Amino acid sequence: MAKQLKTPARATSPSTNKDAPLKEDIRLLGRLLGDVLRDQQGEAVFQVVENIRQTAVRFRREADVQAGAELNKLLKKLTKEQTISVVRAFSYFSHLANIAEDQHHNRRRRAHLLAGSAPQEGSVAYALEKLHGAGVTGAAVRKFFKDALIAPVLTAHPTEVQRKSILDAEHEIARLLAQRDLPMTAKERAENTERIHARVTTLWQTRLLRYTKLTVEDEINNALSYYRMTFLRELPALYEDIEGEIAEQYPQRSSGGNTYRDLPSYVQMGSWIGGDRDGNPNVNADTMQLALARQSTTILDFYLEEVHALGAELSVSTFLAGVSPEVNALAELSPDTSPHRADEQYRRALIGIYARLAATARAFGAINILRQEVGPGKPYQAATEFSSDLLILVDSLKARHGDALIKPRLANLLRASEIFGFHLATLDMRQSSDVHERVLGELFNRAQVESAYASLPEDKKIELLLAELNEPRLLYSPYIDYSDETNSELAILRTAQDIRQRYGSRAIRNYIISHTETVSDLLEVLLLQRETGLLRTEANHGSAGAGELMVIPLFETIPDLRLAATIMEQVMAIPLVRKLIAKQGDLQEVMLGYSDSNKDGGFLTSNWELYKAETQLVQVFNNAGVKLRLFHGRGGTVGRGGGPSYEAILAQPAGTVNGQIRLTxxxxxxxxxxxxxxxxxxxxxxxVAATLEASLMPHPSDSKHTKKLAEFENVMDELSELAYQAYRDLVYETPGFTDYFFSATPIAEISELNIGSRPASRKATRRIEDLRAIPWGFSWGQCRLLLPGWYGFGSAIEQWLAQGENKAKRVAILRAMFAEWPFFATLLSNMDMVLSKTDLAVASRYSEMVVDKKLRNSIFKRIVGEHERTSSCLTLINGKKERLANNPLLARSIKNRFAYLDPLNHLQVELIKRHRTEMRDGKVDERVRRGIHLSINGIAAGLRNTG
Structure with missing residues (x-):
């Protein structure tokens, strides 16, 4: 808040002037937040905020013991009302700083474009230029886009902290802030400032938190807001950008035309929200129906809006420009018979299209069509019919000098119809393998086929499942009563079939099996599909089998990852399965879990086992003649597979991308x-750029490179084993570690927070094995240790270096791995970022919440020692004493946040201490709980990737 909440002083550098607008924006937003705080809470509260900020800065910069004592005193003196106000002030500053940084990223990119700079790394233009330079042909690039599938999949999880009301207010602040880069009169600038002030006031007077438990419906609606904000317009526009960049880099074409509109929709959206029932009892057949109904309403509302706008824009008169017979035919089907539009066939055609869309929306259950259609229309049976009608308009305009009329809206609407259909996003289904086993066990038992299915050895399970898949009759009988779980699971599968028939086959096409450990886990889902009509086999249909849903294994833990290739080799050798894969276009997807493997084995081992599993899967799939598509279950934190997506995709082992990738x-x-x-x-x-590069850039294959890569991989095997031992020794083998974790982090308070529909733990225990990986990582982020993103690395490097006689030679190998191997470089880059956000001084405050002093000192001392080892080993390898030395922009961003983030951490500790004391005394003050939850929100916003 300008003078009041100052940005910390920054050392001058060549980029200082470039960052001046960012500092100006942060000062503006800080000043306005300070003004709002004064207006709403009074001068006294404002001064309290300033005193806390200044003392926290002194505590950080000088490691001042006296400052720590002063801070403790300040925090303990706060009334509960003051505490809430202080937490809100620092939380909102984190949110506003994020807006300013996003705007600055946009500003810098625009500056590059205006300056005519070379394409930036990470852009599609850069990837195409790089490929062209490597001798990749235009034909190869076009084939890539023809065959590719790149699918970001939105999921809900228990660290989702943003309310839609907050998102809307922040979206408007971002828009107003962007306006300030345009030339403005003094009056216009003052008005803009007033509007931002009003929006900051709105933020202050809007609840940051939900006071009621988040439902699956809330999660669905929250996700759909991003489609309205971004995906519906930006994704079709991206296609247009890419088509232009391909044409510029590869202008020669073997056939006529000047666009690449013949390319299919290679980027498609996916969703788990409403279909992911693993560990979430609130997801069922009804939530799947609700998800598709809401998704369909969202996309049809968009189409109706765009078609209405097109009707206003395409005022072309047949007296001045002709139309195709097909457009005339559409116009004749239109309910619009007004003589005023007798010569406006495009408008009449669009009025007819609008009527058909409105009828389609009503057929899907919509009751509030914003604009009443002129007259009745026949509902579209499929989205492809809608696309075909739009294409008729495009072809007619193109053939009659109307190209300029296509691009502004019609081209993107046509592309949107191909991307989103009437379903908007593909809804994945997910359930745990043990649930499938229980359901089939009951079906087998009630059908008197097998009374103890779950107890059978694996080979007998496979034998029974394959025999049953070849039986013409069903296990299920409508005349037998089943458990609620069995009825629910079968209802879900039947609903999936109904949804596919209603919204199209792309609405649901994947079934993911969590905790896949055996071949029978996959066969069980095939049999459940057979039971509900989703799988047709020769036995029950007299023809070659076909499955409507692709059955996708999810390998999550370290042992599961090590078995992944073997399981897939065995399952693809089964004739029935191989026939089903052939019907899928000889393509099979495999999902890899980053979160659980990290919680199970630590950062280094998780990443290495994922890498090895991928390379082994590539070999197995190549031998089977099947194309592999990997689905990466990445989270937000580095400890859960997060970090920059571009670098992560480029660091994938050779042959693992091939134009096919899905990621959460x-x-x-x-x-x-x-x-x-x-x-x-x-x-x-x-x-798109990363997938393009990873798929088409030639990989070195000479013997020298192969030998060096093998050496690097051998070193990683040794490091991984050492890191695994260090991590497991702390987390799973140290007596009292669970007590330390539950005391020294806000895990208990996170579990109470109304930010997800899914429980934080799979079972009602305090065992770390049963805790979900998401709140596990989130808790470590809140206390600023971020332990899942680095622990074990330092011990592994130190021990490995000590094992050899020639330490200098071993150091040289590590440095070569960092310089020449993208996998290792990305691993260390991500760890560098995590270490830059780790703060031992702040974490020490959290450790004070551990009542057992001996336990506290013992474990925290081990964590500090490993942090020091990891930092020094990272410096030894990359040669940089400062964290993020190769990314100064991110380093400054993180450093500038600490002055506002640290007070939130200190306040959170104080509030948790109060809360836990009150809990022991049987008294719970909702104001204290609210303060804790507000601090969780602010810290998550400040760190940006903690979930």
């Missing part, structure tokens, strides 16, 4: 990436 986008990362439309388009472009 989760929690607050969705807001970070997609709440700003321009940044959203760039993040989508990053996925």
């Amino acid at each position: 986008e989760q929690g607050e990362i969705i807001a970070s990436k997609f709440s700003n439309p321009e940044i959203g388009r760039r993040n989508l472009a990053l996925l």
Whole structure:
């Protein structure tokens, strides 16, 4: 808040002037927040905020013991009302700083474009230029786009902290802030400032938190807001950008035409929200129906709006420009018979299209069509019919000198219809393998086929499942009563079939099996599909089998990842399965879990086991003649597979991408990436660029490179084993570690927070094994240790260096791995970022909440020691004493946040201490709980990738 909440002084550098507008924006937003705080809470509260900020800065900069004591005193003196106000002030500053940074990223990109700079790394133009330079032909690029599937999949999880009301207010602040880069009169600038002030006031007077438990319906609606903000317009626009960039880099074409509109929709959206029932009892057949109904309403509302706007724009008269017979035919089907539009066939055709869309929306259950259609229309049976009608308009305009009329709206609407259909996004289904086992066990038992299915050895399970798949009759009988779980699971599968028939086959096409550990886990889902009509086999249909849903294994833990290739080799060798894969276009998807493997084995081992599993899967799939598509279950934190998507995709082992990739986008990362439309388009472009490069850039294959890579991989095997031992020894083998974790982090308070529909733990225990990986990582982020993103690395490097006689030679190998191997470089880059956000001084305050002093000192001392080892080993390898030395912009961003982030951490500790004391005394003050939850929100916003 300008003078009141100052940005910390920054050292001058060549980029200082470039960052001056960012500092100006942060000062403006800080000043306005300070004004709002004074207006709403009074001068006394404002001064309290300033005193806390200044003392926290002194505590950080000088490691001043006296400052720590003063801070404790200040925090303890706060009344409960003051505490809430202080937490809100610092939380909102984190939110506003994010808006300013996003705007600055947009500003810098525009500056590059205006200066005519070379394409920036991560852009599609850069990827195409790089490919062209490497000798990749235009034909190869076009084939890539023809065959590719790149799918970001939005998921809900228990660290989603943004309310839609907050998102809307922040979206408007971002828009107003962007306006300030335009030339403005003094009056216009003053009015703009007043409007931002009003929006900041709106933020202050709007609840940051939900006071009621978040439902699946809330999660569905929250996700759909990003489609309205970003995806509906930015994704079709991205296609247009890419078509232009391909034409510029590869202008020669073997056939006529000047666009690449013949390319299919290679970027498609996915969703788990409403279909992911693993560990979430609130997801069922009804939520799947609700998800598709809401998705369909969202996209049809968009189409109706765009078609209405087109009707206003395409005022072409047949007296001045002709139309095709097909447009005339559409016009004749229109309910519009007004003589005033007798010569406006495009308008009449669009009025007819609008009527058909409105009828389609009503057929899907819509009751509030914003604009009443002129007359009745026949509902579209499929989205392809709608696309065909739009294409008729495009072809007619193109053939009659109307190209200029296509691009502004019609081209993007046509592309949107191809991307989103009437379903908007593909809804994945997910359930745990143990649920499938229980359901089939009951079906087998009630059908008197097998009374103890779950107890059978694996080979007998496979034998029974394959025999049953070849039986013409069903296990299920409508005349037998089943458990609620069995009825629910079968109802879900039947609903999936109904949804596909209603909204199209792309609405639901994937079934993911969590905790896949055996071949029978996949066969069980095939049999459940057979039971509900989703799978047709030769036995029950007399023809070659076909499955409507692709059955996708999810390998999550370290042991599961090690078995992934073996399981897939065995399952693809089964004739029935191989026939089904052939019907899928000889393509099979495999999902890899980053979160659970990290919680299970630590950062280094998780990443290495994922890498090895991928390379082994590539070999197995190549031998089977099947194309592999990997689905990366990445979270927001580095400890859950997060970090920059571009670098992560390029670091994939050779042969693992091949134009096919799906990856999850989760929690607050969705807001970070997609709440700003321009940044959203760039993040989508990053996925395309990285997939393009990873798929088509030639990989060195000479014997020297192969030998060196083998050496690097052998070293990683040794490092991984050492890191695994260090991590497991702390987390799973140290007596009292669970007590330390539950005391020294806000995990208990996070579990109470109304930010997700899913429980934080799979079982009602305090065992870390049962805790979900998401709140596990989120808790470590809140206390500023971010332990899942680095622990074990330092011990592994130190021990490995000590094992050899020639330490200098071993150091040289590590440095070569960092310089020459993208996988290792990305691993260290992500860890560098995590370490830059780690703060031992702040974390020490959290450790004070551990009542057992001996336990506290013992474990925290080990964590501090490992942090020091990891930092020094990272410096040894990359040669940089300062964290993020190769990314000064991010380093400054993180450093500038600490002055506002640290007070939130200190306040959170104080509030948790109060709350836990009150809990022990049987008294719970809702104001204290609210303060804790507000601090969780602010810290998550400040760190940006903690979930």
